Amino acid sequence: MLTRGTLSYLGQRLAFLAFTAIAVSSLVFLGVHQLPGNAFLSDRRIDPNALAALLHHYHLDLPLLEQYRLFVIGILHGDLGESLVNRGVKITPLLLREATVSAEVGAAALVVTIGLGMVLGVVAAVRHNTVVDYVATTTAVVGFSMPNFVIASLLVVVFAVWLYNTTGGAFYYELGWHGTHGNLSQIPVPAFALGFPYASIVARLTRASMLDVIGQDYVRTARAKGLPERIVIMRHALRNALIPVVSVLGPLVVGIITGSVVIENIFGIPGLGKEFVTSILNRDYNIVIGVFTVYAVLIGLANLLVDMLYTAIDPRIHY
Amino acid sequence: MATIGLLLTGCGPVAGSGPQSNQLAGDQTFRFPINNDIGTLDPAQLNAEVDSEFAINLFNGLLKFDNRYNIVPDIAERMPDVSVDGLTYTFKLRKDVKFSNGDPVTAKDFMYSWDRAAAVQGPYGSNLSRIVGYEEVTARDATVKHLSGLSAPDDYTFVVQLSQPTGYFLTEVAAYTLTTAVVAQKVVDKEPDTWWTKPETLIGTGPFKMVARTPKQSLDFEAVENWWGTPKPTLKKVHVDVIESLSSAIAKYEQGGYDTVGYGGMSTLPAEDVLRIQGGPKKDELHLIPKSRTTWVSFNFTKGPFRDRTGPAKDLRQAFNLAIDRKKLVEVACARGTTCAVANGGLISKGLKGYVGDAKDPLAAFDPTKARGLLKGADPDGSKTSALTYWTNPSELNKAVAENLQSQWQENLGVHVDIQTVERQQFFQRQEKFEFILARTGWQADYDHPQDWFDNLFITGAGNSADGYSNAQLDALVTMANAKQLEEARRDYEQAAKIMIDDVRYIPLYYTVGQFLFKPYLKGAGSNNFQDYYWNGIQILQH
Amino acid sequence: MVVAPGPATPDALTADTLVFRQTNQWADAWQQLKRNRLALASTVFLTAVTLVAIVSVFWTPYPVYKQQVAGTYEGPTVSHPLGADQAGRDLLSRLMVGARISLEVGVGTQLLVVGFGIAVGLVAGYYRGWLDGVISTLINVFYGIPDLLVALILVLLLGRGLDKIVLAIAITRWMDMARLVRGQTLSLREREFVLAAVAIGTTPKGIILRHILPNALGPIIVQATFGVPAAILFEGFLSFLGLGVQPPTPSWGSMAADGFQAIRLAPHIVMAPALALSLTLMAFNFLGDGLRDALDPSKGAEPPRASYGRPRKHGTKDTIARAGLGRPFPRLRRPSTTSSYWRETSHADRTCPGDHPAFDPGPSLFWGAAVAGDWRGYWTGLAGIPQGRFRPALPCAIQAGWRSCRLRPPARPQPPPA
Secondary structure, eight states, X not given: OOOHHHHHHHHHHHHHHHHHHHHXXXXXXXXXXXXXXXXTOOSXXXXXXXXXXXXXXXXXXXXXXXXHHHHXXXXXXXOOOBOSSSTTOBHHHHHHHHHHHHHHHHHHXXXXXXXXXXXXXXXXXXXXXXXXXXXXXXXXHHHHHSOHHHHHHHHIIIIIIIHHHHTTTSSOOOOSXXXXXXXXXXXXHHHHHHHHHHHHHHHHHHHHHHXXXXXXXXXXXXXXXXXXXXXXXXXXXXXXXXXXXXXXXXXXXXXXXXXXXXXHHHHTOOSXXXXXXXXXHTTOHHHXXXXXXXXXXXXXXXXXXXXXXXXXXXXXXXX | OOOOBOOOOSOOOSSSSOOSOOBBXXXXXXXXXXXXXXXXXXXXXXOSHHHHHHHTTTOOOSEEEOTTSOXXXXXXXXXXXXXXXXXXXXXXXXXXXBOTTSOBOOHHHHHHHHHHHHHHTOTTGGGGTXXXXXXXXXXTTOOOOSOXXXXXXXXXXXXXXXXXOOTTHHHHHHOTTOTTXXXXXXXXXXOTTTTTTSTXXXXXXXXXXXXXXXXXXXXXXXXXXXXXXXXXXXXXXXXXXXOSOHHHHHHHHHTXXXXXXXXXXXOOOOHHHHHHHHTSTTGGGEEEEEEEEEEEEEEOSSSSXXXXXXXXXXXXXXXXXXXXXXXXXXXXXXXXXXXXXXXXXXXXXXXXXXXXOTTOOGGGOOOXXXXXXXXXXXXXXXXXXXXXXXXXXXXXXXXXXXXXXXXXXXXXXXXOEEEEEOOHHHHHHHHHTTOOSEEEEEEEOSSSSHHHHIIIIISTTOTTOOSOOOOXXXXXXXXXXXXXXXXXXXXXXXXXXXXXXXXXXXXXXXXXXXXXXXXXXXXXXXXXXXXXXXXXXXXEBOO | OOOOOOOOOGGGXXXXXSBOOOOOHHHHHHHHHHHOHHHHHHHHHHHHHHHHHHHHHHOOSSOTTOTTSSOTTOOOOSSSTTOBOTTSOBHHHHHHHHHHHHHHHHHHHHHHHHHHHHHHHHHHHHHOHXXXXXXXXXXXXXXXXXXXXXXXXXXXXXXXXXXHHHHHHHHHHHHHHHHHHHHHHHHHTTSHHHHHHHHTTOOXXXXXXXIIHHHHHHHHHHHHHXXXXXXXXXXXXXXXXXXXXXXXXXXHHHHHHXXXXXGTTOTHHHHHHHHHHHHHHXXXXXXXXXXXXXXXXXXXXXXXXXXXXXXXXXXXXXHHHHSSOSSOOTTOOOOTTHHHHHHHOOGGGEEOTTOOTTOOOTTOOOHHHHHHTOHHHHHHHHTTOOOOSOOOOOOOOOOTTOOOOEEOOOOOOOOOOO
16 A cells, blocks of 8 residues: 555655645745734833844844744744743744644544544434434534534533532543643543534534445345344445545544634633634734644644545545 | 641631631642733743732842732841932841852842843833933943942942932832842853743742743742741642633632632633622632722824813813713623722722822713713814724723723713724824824833822823823923822822813723632732732641 | 326336426425425524514614613513623624624625635636646645634734625635535536537537536535535634624624623523524524435435335345335326336336436436435446346436436337238
8 A cells, every 4th residue: 555656645745735834834924024013012112122122032123034034944943933922932842732732632522523423423324214313413413503612611511510519529520731631531521522513514424425325235235144234334334434524534624623722712721722812812923823834734734644544445546 | 847737716817718727738739820821030021910920929129019018128138228318228138048049149149130130121121210320221232231320338238329319219129020139140141031931040039939831831839948038938839820711710710620810910800700709609709809900091182172181172071071970881891890990089090009089080970961061062063073983902891891981972972982993012003193082091000109100101201101191280290209209299199180180181980900719728818909919928728 | 297007017108108297407406395394494494584684674672782771691581581791782682683793794705605616616617727727726725724714814904894704704615615616517517518519619608607507506505505604603703712793793603702701600691692593503504404405416315204114124125115216206196006117117218318328417316316325326227237136217317407208118019920
C-alpha cells in the first residue's frame, strides 16, 4: 500500500500544507496590520514613552515589509513570536500545549460522533420504519438543531450542578482542566457536548448507506447462508457503510474545531478554541496569527489523514 | 508544620458565618480562579489590576496600603521624615529585609529599582515624575540612567528629592501599582525582560514566591520560609486557574473546587449568578464591596449641540441629565443593584477621598418634567438633538447600560439616540478626534487621592479625558491643591468638583460594586476598594 | 388510466394496457413529499413561523425594545406568557421579532449562496479547463479555512449589522453549493440531450440555462433547505462570541447567547428561543430530508412501509416485498396478480425513449431502482447482462422531461410453421 505513488502524493500534500500555512499566516499578518488600533490601547491612555517602548520591543515600529521579513524568518524556525498582552509568553510552546489539550478533547469528541452516530444510524436502518427508527433519527436531529452552547450549558447544569447536589459531592463532573492532559473524568462531558451535534450527520449517512447496503445481494447471500443477523450486519454490511462516513470526516473535523471554541469556553478547558476567542477579545494579534496558522495546519493534516484513510478502506482508490 | 489550634472567642472569620470549628485545616492551599492571565509581574511594568493583585504578595516597597487602606510602613521602619519645604523625604529602612533567595535588601537596591522603573517607562512610571532628574532619565535618547534626586547616604537610609512640593507623593509611593517596589539587581540585570517569567528568577521580598506557571492556564505560589514581615503567612500554597467563563468558575466554586471567587481583580461576576446566589441558601457567601470605579457619560465640548459651557447647551446637558432615572438604570443594567450602585455623590467613587457625599450631587437627580421643559427651551424644534449618537464599547454591562439609557431618553425626553459600539482599541483614538457627541466614560482610581482623578481626567488637556472641557478656574484650583497635603487640599478639591457640577460637565451613572464569594471556612480574606486583602493574612479553617 | 385487472399472460396485454399518466419530475416529487408525513408537518410548522414573522412587523404584544415592561428575569405569568428577559423586555414579543430576524438571516444567506454558488458552479462545470481549475482551487482554499475564521475576519472588517452578517455567513457557505452544482453540471453536460442541443447549435448560455440548470435544481433545492438551519445556527454562534446582530435587535441565536448565563436563575430566557430555534431547525431538516427523498435518487429512498412486514431475519420474502411495490403511482390500481406479473416481465418488454446502454441515470428519478435500492442491478440489466437469478423487474427509467414509459406490445405469437 505504501507505494511510490502514495509517497509522492503524500509529499505533494505536505508541501501544499506548508505552503498553505505560510499563506494563511501571511494573509492574517497583513490583515491584522490593517486593523485600526493596537493591543496596547485600553480605557486609560498610555504614556507616549511607554507606548514607544512597547512598540519597539515588539518590532512594531519597523516598516511593514521589515516586520514581515522578521515574521517569515520566525515562522520558518517555528517561532511565532511573543504575546502582546501577556509579556514574556512565547507563542509556539503555548499553542502547541493548547493544541494537545484540544486534540484530546477533539479526539474524544470524534469517537463520540462516529460511535454514537453509527450506532444510531445502524439501529435506525436495521429497525427501519419502526418507532426505534423515528426515535433514533429524531434524537440525532435534535442535536443538530440546537446551538451547541445551549446543549453545553444544559450538560453543565445537569452534570456539574445537579449531579453534585444530588449525590452530595460523591459523583460529579469536575469543571476545568488539570495540568496538560487533564483528568480522565474531565473529558467525557465536554467531548459529548462537542461531538453530539455532528452525530446526526453521521447517523443520517450511516442510515442511508446501510439501507442501501442491506438490499444488496451479498447481504442476501449471507443471510441465505444462515449467518446470524448480527454477523450479517456488523461484518458484511457495516464495512461498506463506512465509506460515506469517511468521506464526511474532513468537514467533521473542521466542525469539531469550530465547535471547540464554544465548548472550551463553557467547560473551562485551556485549549486552542479558548485561546482563539481570548486573543481576539484582547486584540492580541500575535496570538491571532499563530492560532490561524495552527488551525490551517491542523485542518490540512486532518484532510490529509482522511484521504489516506480512504485508500486504506477502499482498495479501489489509490494515488 | 503542625496544625495550630486556635481558641477564639467571639470573633468569627471575616467571610461567612460560623464554620464548624476554629481549627486550621491540614491543607492550607488557597485556590481561586481568574479569567484573564496576568500580563506581567514586573513591578515596573504593571498595568492591569490582576497583575497588581498578585504582585502585592510577591514584592514590597517602602510603604504600603494595609487592608483598611491606611498608608503604613512596609520595608521602611517608620513613616518618612519630610523636610519643611516639602521637597525632601528621608526613609529609614528595616535591617532584616531579605529577598526570597536570601540576599539582604539595602538602600542601593531601592535606588536601582526606582532608576529602572523610571528608565523602563512602564504604564505607571509617571508615579515617579516629581522626582528630580526624572526628565533627564525619560528623555527620548537618554543616556542618564540615574535619577539625580535619589541618594543613599548609607545602607539603610534612602533620600528622595522632589522638584515640587507634592501632597500625594506618599500615596504614589504606597500605591499598589508597585512602581516603587524593590527588585533584585542580580536577576534583573541578567534578563531584563524575562526575569519574572521563571520561578527561579522571580525574586522578590514578598511572603510568597511563584513556583510554577503554565501560561494562560494556571499559576502556583508557595509561602516563603522565614519571611521577615508580619503577619507570617499561614497559607502554604496558592493555586490559581485561568478560566474564561466566570459562570463555570462559580459552578466550580459551588462544587468545592475553589475557595473564593473575585480575588485577582475578577470581581465582576455575572449578574445572573449573583442574583441566583442572593436568592439561594448560600447568600452569606456573597459579599458586595464597592470598588474604586465610576462610570459616567461625557459630552463633546468642542462641537455639537453640547458645545458651550454656558447657555442653551448647558440647559440641554441638564435636560439629558434629569431625564435619567438612575435607580431604574441600576435596577436593570446592574442586576437589581448588585453589580453597581447609583452615582449620586460626585464622580469620585464612594469610599474614596474626594467623595462629595451620599445623594449630594444635584446632577444625579431625576425630574423628567423639568427635563422636557429645558429641552423645549434649548432646542424648540428638535434640530439639535436629531442625530445624536452614544458611544460605548461592546461589553455586556455597557451594552445593557446603553440600551437602558437609550430607552429612557426616548421615553422621558422623546429624543432618539443611536448606540454605536466602538472597539476598545479605537475608542480613545477616535474620541481624541472629537467624533463623538455622547460617550461612555469610566475611570478606576489608581490610588486613593483626588489628584489621581483631577490630573488624569478633569483639568484642561488631561491625559485620559477627551471631552474638550476647559475651565481655567478649575485648573488653578487643582494645581494649588496638588501642592498641599491632603487635609488642607480637601477644600480645594471640593470646590473644583462643585465647579464641574455647576457647568453640568457630565452625566453621572454608577459606581462599580465588586461581588465576591468567600467560603465560610476562609478567615482573613476580603477586599477593599482597591485591592484584595493580602494573602499572608488568610487562613483556611477546618471544613 | 387504469390497469385492467386481467390474466397475467403477456399475450393478453395490449399496448395501452399499462400506461402511466403524463407527469413530470416536480409533480411526482410533490406527490411523494405529500406522502411524507414528517415533511408535511414541517412545512405546516414553517408556514406558521413565517406567518408569525410577518405579523411581528406590524404588531407585537409589547414594544420590543422597551425595557422594564416586566421585572427583570421574571418568569412566565399571565400577562407575559413567556416571561421577561434580563432587561425586563417581554420575551414573547422578542421571540416574534426574533423569528423574523432569524428567518431573514437563514433565507437571505441561502439566497445569496444559491445565486453565487449556481453561477460559479455552472461556469466551472460547463467550461472546464483553466476556469474550472481556478474555481476549484478557490473552493478548496475556502474549504481549508474554518468558517469561523472567515466570518470573524469579515465581521471585523465589515462591521456589524444584519446585512453584513448575512453577507459574511454567505461567504462561508457558498462552496458547498458551488461544488454541488459543478458536479451536477459535469455529469449533465455529457447527456444526450445536451449533446443534441449542441449539435443543433444552441448557445452555451442557452444550454446552461435551459437544459442543465433545470435538471440540477433538485439537489440545489435540497441543499438550500439544509443550509438554512446551518446559517441560523452559525449566526447564533457568532452572537455567542459577540459578533452577531447589534443589540437590541433580537434574533433567536443572540437571545439564546445573551441568556445562557441565566440558565440557572431564569431558564426560560434561554429555553424559549432555544426551543423555538430547535423546532424550526428540525422542521427545516425534516423538510430537507423529505425533499431529498422526493427529488434525489442516489441517496436511496426508503423501502416501503412496514405494512409489508417487518424485515425478517432470513428469507427472500422481504426482498420481494421491497421490490417495486412500495411506490404506487397515483391512480394505479394494481391487479392482485401484479407481483407475479412484475416478476415475470423483464425489462426487454418495456421501452423508454432515449434508452441507451450506457445510460446515465443522472438526477432523474427512477422509481423502481430507488425502491429496490438496487440501481446497480438495474444498470447491469440495461447493459444486457443476462439476469439469471431473480431480479425484481423495474419500471423504466424516466428521462429528463419525464416522459411516460410505454409497454412495448409483446411479440405476437408466431403462427406455427406450416
